[in-house]
Amino acid sequence: MEMRELLELYENKAPEIVFHWKDPETEAEGWTVINSLRGGAAGGGTRMREGLDMNEVLSLAKTMEVKFTVSGPPIGGAKSGINFNPDDPRKKGVLERWYNAVSPLLKSYYGTGGDLNVDEIHEVIPITEEAGVWHPQEGVFNGHFKPNEADKINRIGQLRLGVIKVLENADYSPDLARKYTVADMITGFGVAEAVKHYYDVHGASVEGKRAIVQGFGNVGSAAAFFLSKMGARVVGIIDRAGGVIKEEGFSYDEIVELFRKKKGNALIAEDMIPFEEMNRRIWNLPAEIFAPCAASRLVTRDQITELMDTGLEVISCGANVPFADKEIFFGPIMEYTDGQVSLIPDFISNCGMARVFAYFMERRVSLDDQDIFNDTSETIRKAILNIFKQNPTRKNFSRTAFEIALKQLI
Numbered sequence: 001m002e003m004r005e006l007l008e009l010y011e012n013k014a015p016e017i018v019f020h021w022k023d024p025e026t027e028a029e030g031w032t033v034i035n036s037l038r039g040g041a042a043g044g045g046t047r048m049r050e051g052l053d054m055n056e057v058l059s060l061a062k063t064m065e066v067k068f069t070v071s072g073p074p075i076g077g078a079k080s081g082i083n084f085n086p087d088d089p090r091k092k093g094v095l096e097r098w099y100n101a102v103s104p105l106l107k108s109y110y111g112t113g114g115d116l117n118v119d120e121i122h123e124v125i126p127i128t129e130e131a132g133v134w135h136p137q138e139g140v141f142n143g144h145f146k147p148n149e150a151d152k153i154n155r156i157g158q159l160r161l162g163v164i165k166v167l168e169n170a171d172y173s174p175d176l177a178r179k180y181t182v183a184d185m186i187t188g189f190g191v192a193e194a195v196k197h198y199y200d201v202h203g204a205s206v207e208g209k210r211a212i213v214q215g216f217g218n219v220g221s222a223a224a225f226f227l228s229k230m231g232a233r234v235v236g237i238i239d240r241a242g243g244v245i246k247e248e249g250f251s252y253d254e255i256v257e258l259f260r261k262k263k264g265n266a267l268i269a270e271d272m273i274p275f276e277e278m279n280r281r282i283w284n285l286p287a288e289i290f291a292p293c294a295a296s297r298l299v300t301r302d303q304i305t306e307l308m309d310t311g312l313e314v315i316s317c318g319a320n321v322p323f324a325d326k327e328i329f330f331g332p333i334m335e336y337t338d339g340q341v342s343l344i345p346d347f348i349s350n351c352g353m354a355r356v357f358a359y360f361m362e363r364r365v366s367l368d369d370q371d372i373f374n375d376t377s378e379t380i381r382k383a384i385l386n387i388f389k390q391n392p393t394r395k396n397f398s399r400t401a402f403e404i405a406l407k408q409l410i
Contacts, residue, residue, distance in 0.1 A: 001410075003399050003402055003403045003406070006402075006403065006406040006407070006410055007329060007330060007402060007406060009410055010062065010406055010409060010410055011062065011328055011329065015033050015034060015035045015036070015058060015061060015062075016034055016035065016036045016037055016076070017032075017033070017034035017037075018031060018032070018033050018034075018054070018058075019031065019032040019033075019034075019102065019105065020054075021098060021101050021102070023084075023094055023097055023098070024097070025090075025093065025094075025097065026084065026088075026090055026093075026094055027084070028082055028083065028084035028094045028098075029082070029083045029084075030080065030081060030082040030083070030084075030098050030102075031054045031057045031080065031081055032057075032078060032079070032080045032102055032105060032110065033054065033057045033058045033060075033061040033078060033079055033080075034061065034076060034077075034078040034105075034109075034110060035058075035061040035062050035064070035065050035076055035077045035078065036065065036076035036077070036409075037075075037076050037109055037143070038065070038068075038074065038075055038076040038409070039073065039074045039075040039076070039143075039144045040075070040109065040143040040144045040146075041073075041075045041076065041109045041110065041111065041139055041140045041142075041143030041144035042061075042064075042065075042075055042076035042077060042078035042109065042110055042111070042139075042140075042143075043064065043068065043073075043075055043076075043077070043078055043110070043111040043112070043113075043137070043140050043354075043357070044060065044061055044064040044077055044078035044079040044080070044111075044112065045079065045080070045112055045113045045114055045115030045118070046079075046080040046081070046082070046098075046112050046113070046114070046115055046118045046124060047060075047079070047080070047081050047082070047115035047116035047117060047118055048081070048082040048083075048084055048086045048091070048094075048095075048116065048117045048118050049081075049083070049084075049085075049086065049116060049117055050083065050084065050085045050086075051083065052081045052082070052083045053083065054081075056081060057079045057080065057081035058079075059328040060079035060081070060320075061077045061078050061079040062077055062328060062329075063077065063320060063321075063328070063329070063346075063347065064077030064078060064079060064354075065077025065409060066329075066347045066402070066405045066406075066409070067346075067347040067351055067354055068354065069347075069404075069405040069408045069409065070347055070348050070351050070379065070380075070383045070405070071351040071354035071355040071357075071358055071379060072355070072358040072362070072379075073140065073144055073145070073358050073361065073362065074408075075140060075143075075144050078110055078111075078112075079115075080098075080102065080112055082094065082095075082098060086117035086118075092123075092127075095118070095123055095127050096127055096130065096131075099127045099128050099130075099131045099133075100131045103128070103131040103132055103133055105139060106128060106131075106133045106136065106138060106139050107132070107133060107138060107139060107142065108139055108142055108143060109139045109140075109142065109143030109144075110139040110140075110143075111136060111137035111138070111139045111140035111141075111357075112124065112128075112136045112137075113136055113137070113353075113357070120136075120163070120183070121164060124136050125160075134152075134156055135156045135159065135160065137156070137159060137357060137361065138156070140361065141155065141156065141361065145361060145362075154364060155360065155361055155363075155364070158360050158364065158365065158367070159357065159360040159361060161367060162182060162356065162359075162360040162367055162372065163181070163182060163183050163356060163357075163360070164181050164182070164183065165181060165182050165367060165369075165372075166179045166180070166181055167179075167180050167181065167182065167184075167185065167369050168369060169369040169370060171229075171369075171370070171373075172185055172189070172369050172370075172373055173185065174225050174256045174259040174260060175256070175259075175260055178260070182356060182369075182372055183353065183356075184218060184222070185222045185225075186222075186352035186353055186355075186356055186372075186373070186376060187218065187219045187222065187318065187350050187352040187353055188218070188219045188220065188221065188222020188223035188224075188225065188226060188293070188318065188352075189222060189223075189226050189352060189373060189376065189377075190349055190350060190351060190352035190355075190376050190377075190380055191219060191222075191223040191226075191291050191293065191316045191317070191318040191349050191350060191352075192222075192223050192225075192226035192227045192229075192230060192232075192291075192316070193226070193376070193377045193380050193381075194316045194344045194348060194349035194380050194384065195209075195211075195227065195232070195289055195291075195314060195316045195344075196230055197377075197380055197381040197384045197385075198314055198316075198342060198344060198384055199314075200381075201384055201385060201388045202388075202394065205231075206227075206230055206231060206232050206289075207230070207231035207232070208231065208232070208233065209232045209233070209287075209288040209289050209313075210232070210233050210234075210235045210249060210286060210287040210288055210289065211224075211227050211232045211233065211234050211235065211287055211288070211289035211290070211291060212234075212235060212236045212237075212238070212282060212285060212287045212289070212290050212291070212307070213227075213234060213236070213237045213238075213291045213293060214237075214238050214290070214291065214292045214293060214294045214298070214299075214319075214322075215238075215239060215292070215293040215294030215295070215318065215319065216237055216239040216258075216262055216265070216266065216267035216293075217265035217266075217293070217294075218265065219293040219318040219319070219350065220237070220239075220291070220293035220294065220318060221258070221259050221262055221267075222259075223291045223293055223316075223318055224237060224255050224258070224259070224291075225255055225256065225259050227289070227291070228250070228251075228252045228255040228256075229252060232289060233248070233249025233250070234249060234250050234255055235247055235248075235249050235250075235285055235286075235287055236281075236282045236285045236287070237258070237267060238275075238278050238279065238282045238294075239266060239267035239294075240266065240275070240294075241266060241267070241272070241274075241275055242267070242272040242273050242274045242275045242277075242278050243267065243272070243273055243275070243278040243282060244258070244267070244269045244271065244272065244273065245273060245278075245281060245282065245285060247285070247286070283302075283303045283306035283307055284306045284307075284309065284310055285310065286310040286311050287307070287310065287311065287312065288311055288312065288313040288314065289312075289313065289314055289315075289316070290307055290312055290314075290315045290316075291315070291316050291317075291318055292315065292317055292318060292319050292322035293318030293319055294319055294322075295319060296319050296320050296321045296322065297321055297322070297323065297324050297325065297326075298319075298322060298324060299322045299323050299324060299333070300323075300324050300333065301324075301332075301333045301336060304323075304333065304336070304337050304340075308340055308341060312341050313341060313342060313394070314341065314342040314343075314344065315337065315341060315342070315343045315344065316344045316349040317343075317344060317345060317346040317349050317350060318346075318349065318350050319346065319350075320346045320350070321334075321346065322346070323337065329402065330398070330399075330402065334398065335399075338395070338396055338397065338398040338399055339395055339396060340395065341394070341395070342394045342395070342397045343397050343398045344384070344397060344398070344401075345397075345398045345401050345402070347401075347405065348380060348383045348384065348401060349380070351376075351379065351380065352376045355375065355376045355379050356372065356375075356376065359372065359375045359376075383401070386404060387400045387401050387404065390403075390404065
């Protein structure tokens with residue numbers, strides 16, 4: 001079957017479970033969509049935003065299922081979404097009633113975590129605990145891994161420690177004094193490693209290649225840090241309010257400085273170029289690497305065409321579906337891009353966090369920084385090698401990636 005047919009089959013297949021909730025005390029409404037209980041369980045985070053609908057949750061659940069074919073464990077995809085304003089002071093009460101309602105799923109076969117506007121550490125873990133759930137991933141342990149009680153306690157403990165573990169190795173942290181955690185750095189690390197492995201399998205090197213990074217939040221700032229560390233030259237960073245450009249590339253120390261200076265998820269720099277001007281200039285800046293790490297569905301066909309005209313070779317997606325397509329997976333802009341340059345899809349390049357969860361759940365493992373990060377790097381390398389074996393050209397990388405994933409799901 002051709003990739004398009006596989007995709008159509010997969011997209012149109014109804015999800016196995018849809019859980020729909022209406023809050024008795026506010027106008028909040030929520031859905032958990034479990035695309036399938038592949039391997040006995042399903043996983044996917046909880047998001048909250050005003051205007052969210054079931055369709056958004058469904059498409060994210062299907063995306064998670066594709067991601068698990070790369071990151072493991074081999075389970076189904078799921079997602080939870082609550083249509084409510086996250087800045088409303090009643091948010092905590094909404095989350096408490098939501099997690100109470102959904103707790104039977106979380107005890108048996110569904111694992112969740114933080115996502116847009118819902119914090120893993122400060123909201124998901126304490127609130128699910130109050131609702132009688134041992135850990136937000138308990139359902140995945142029970143449904144998929146089926147460990148005995150003692151083993152479950154050990155691995156849940158390991159998972160808890162691992163995700164919020166403060167980094168002690170300067171190779172993975174831009175500032176040891178700032179106490180950055182695994183969760184702060186791993187996604188951007190994967191985005192950069194994907195680029196490195198891509199060049200490796202094609203017998204080239206990332207060193208000296210010029211890179212543009214879009215977004216300077218958790219993912220973009222870490223991707224810039226790791227790209228710079230491996231010898232790529234970051235030439236431009238565009239963020240919501242503006243950006244910075246240096247055609248010969250920022251030095252590693254300059255990137256570290258920008259990382260330390262960011263306020264929350266925002267780029268802060270002395271010589272910030274205002275957004276309008278930045279948005280005109282960045283797309284025709286000569287660069288081989290592009291890492292879209294901002295919000296979903298922003299990148300236009302014109303922007304991609306401009307980047308190609310100045311030498312673009314590879315795109316590593318930090319954002320889920322960075323292209324301004326409405327299709328769940330493979331819209332026209334994505335398809336056009338994939339046919340012109342090497343496009344590493346989000347479910348490979350940004351699978352870091354999902355992989356970390358899998359790493360800590362699968363068995364008793366080392367909590368050493370290097371071992372945790374190497375495991376994510378190896379996972380991404382294997383996925384890229386797999387694609388290269390089927391398609392040694394530099395084009396239609398994402399098409400091949402989807403074909404490999406969908407054959408495991410259909």
